[in-house]
Amino acid sequence: MTTSSLEPDLVLHGRCVVPGVAEGEALVTREAISGWGGIDSRTGTVVETRHELRGRSFAGKVLVFPGAKGSSGWSNAFHLTRTLGVAPAAMLFNEMSTKIALGAVVTRAPALTDFDRNPIEVIETGDWVRVDADRGVVEVIRKARLRGGSALERT
Amino acid sequence: MNLTDEEQAMLDGRDGPAVQRAMDLLLRYGRALGAERLVETNNVVASISATTPFMRGFAQRRGGMEGVFSEFSLDSDETVAIPKVKTFTSHVQLGFDPFNAARMGVDEQTVTFYRKGEAFITGLGVHAANTCTPYQVGNLPTRGEHCAWMESSAVIYCNSVLGARTNTEGRESVGAAMLTGRIPYWGYHLDVHRRGTHHVRLEVPVVSTAEWGLLGYWIGEQVLDKVPVIEGIGKLPNLASLKHFGASASSSGGVEMYHLVGVTPEAPSVDAAFGGNRAQAHLRFGVAELRDAYEKINVTARDRQVDYVMLGCPHYTIEQIWEAARLLEGRKVSPNCELWIFTPRAIKSLADRNGYTKIIEDAGGHLMTDSCSAMSRAAPEGTKVVALDSVKQAHYLPAILGVQAWFGTTEECIDAACSGVWRGRQP
Numbered sequence: 001m002t003t004s005s006l007e008p009d010l011v012l013h014g015r016c017v018v019p020g021v022a023e024g025e026a027l028v029t030r031e032a033i034s035g036w037g038g039i040d041s042r043t044g045t046v047v048e049t050r051h052e053l054r055g056r057s058f059a060g061k062v063l064v065f066p067g068a069k070g071s072s073g074w075s076n077a078f079h080l081t082r083t084l085g086v087a088p089a090a091m092l093f094n095e096m097s098t099k100i101a102l103g104a105v106v107t108r109a110p111a112l113t114d115f116d117r118n119p120i121e122v123i124e125t126g127d128w129v130r131v132d133a134d135r136g137v138v139e140v141i142r143k144a145r146l147r148g149g150s151a152l153e154r155t
Numbered sequence: 156m157n158l159t160d161e162e163q164a165m166l167d168g169r170d171g172p173a174v175q176r177a178m179d180l181l182l183r184y185g186r187a188l189g190a191e192r193l194v195e196t197n198n199v200v201a202s203i204s205a206t207t208p209f210m211r212g213f214a215q216r217r218g219g220m221e222g223v224f225s226e227f228s229l230d231s232d233e234t235v236a237i238p239k240v241k242t243f244t245s246h247v248q249l250g251f252d253p254f255n256a257a258r259m260g261v262d263e264q265t266v267t268f269y270r271k272g273e274a275f276i277t278g279l280g281v282h283a284a285n286t287c288t289p290y291q292v293g294n295l296p297t298r299g300e301h302c303a304w305m306e307s308s309a310v311i312y313c314n315s316v317l318g319a320r321t322n323t324e325g326r327e328s329v330g331a332a333m334l335t336g337r338i339p340y341w342g343y344h345l346d347v348h349r350r351g352t353h354h355v356r357l358e359v360p361v362v363s364t365a366e367w368g369l370l371g372y373w374i375g376e377q378v379l380d381k382v383p384v385i386e387g388i389g390k391l392p393n394l395a396s397l398k399h400f401g402a403s404a405s406s407s408g409g410v411e412m413y414h415l416v417g418v419t420p421e422a423p424s425v426d427a428a429f430g431g432n433r434a435q436a437h438l439r440f441g442v443a444e445l446r447d448a449y450e451k452i453n454v455t456a457r458d459r460q461v462d463y464v465m466l467g468c469p470h471y472t473i474e475q476i477w478e479a480a481r482l483l484e485g486r487k488v489s490p491n492c493e494l495w496i497f498t499p500r501a502i503k504s505l506a507d508r509n510g511y512t513k514i515i516e517d518a519g520g521h522l523m524t525d526s527c528s529a530m531s532r533a534a535p536e537g538t539k540v541v542a543l544d545s546v547k548q549a550h551y552l553p554a555i556l557g558v559q560a561w562f563g564t565t566e567e568c569i570d571a572a573c574s575g576v577w578r579g580r581q582p
Contacts, residue, residue, distance in 0.1 A: 017187045032379065032409065037529060037551040042209075047554045049455060069380065069409035072305040075325030076202070079227060083213070097380060097409070098322040098342060101187040105180070106230045106327050111187075 008139035020110035024089035036073025044086030059086035067095030074099035177331035206250030228330025259533035286499035303332035308402035318420035350430035351384035368546035375408025467497030468548035488519035489575035
């Protein structure tokens, strides 16, 4: 899928955590994510009992979340998702921690933090997100414009 | 990041490719954090072992344990030769108990592979403490010592109770630390991040280990990864209570440091604990909050027939084993239930020599080491309902094994093991 000719509805700027360029559908949560014991690394799915994303997969998605919590197995759990081919395409988060920094580095997914606007407030699940971590730029195309795929097929 | 000449030499490959990769990873990690430099450490708590079927397969494809270390401890695509470690390093808990593998449903092949792995690990100079509580068995850092520890329940204990300094490190950063003696100078290594951020006043007596666990669970949800300062402590908590409290707060929130006013070393007073910070919030923990935590941790529990009781998360202290033995003496575990208790292997030998293991085994329970059910994904066959005296284990096990979990006191758990029925009561 290419959206390269679509003008973004929204542009955010942040600090590069892991360099690289990626794009994908947004998966947004207001709740911090637990790595070990909170996700299934074989499927890239959130499994934490009371988590709002429980049962949802982040494989190939741009994961937008407040930050990491829980076990020190965070980085290894996300490292494994890369090894098993179910890692997120990119990570956008607000709260810096050693878990998320190391996790993002070893997942090798482009990652950004310290945004000029809160990505959790302005990006919605299903939006198309282009992440250029090298330049610190996030471009968002609203899901309404993607519906039916007609806008995409013309590009 | 600013590197010393020594660090630059390691990055330039003076000490070989593994140390070079380690320094490169520390740099990528440090930059991601926004750290300005590294700090020296000689105390690492690490996971290196490969006990899952995936890791075994990976090891076969990538040249054995050196391949596993290269990928999962150094983030290196290429397998490199691993030299002996530079730092004092303790290994954390494993994916099963190698002395009770059959009971945990682990086949002989996996055990054989593990033993080779343990020989590799001890050959590097890492000691096989194999516990989430290294501070119980010979790794007790000095106040102010810079450490690089994994295991969130050990990290919070290290910072808060011991006054040593570590962030919650991961498998890759501790792999790099043990080969270089360095870790990013960031977060809880600096005074400014150790100061309190939230004020919590206790308005209900918090006495038992179970109550300390519930308090930790509630505080973690309130403050997430911030630094709570807790005031109003009545009876002085013991090692087991602080172990459970920290494990809970790090599971529900991500707390890595707390202050108990008048108890923990950096909190002689409220003012000292805040160190000039203004409290972001004033919270109160009363009966309603205690009950709220109890209801949340018991959210998956419905059926009162209990198939399995697991104790020892974090790994039991010798005092807790003694208590469990006292509660079990002269009783029998129900034929419909199993009882597994986990402790470090060093403490198990102490329990063996003091007769506690025999009391537990005579009752039909098992004293096991090196692991737990959450780590191993192992429970007795057919388990649908478990009973636990650990908030942390009750938080994780339903998600990991799809079981129902009852949380209660140690006494209630032993009672469930002997009767096969949960009769625990909300506090």
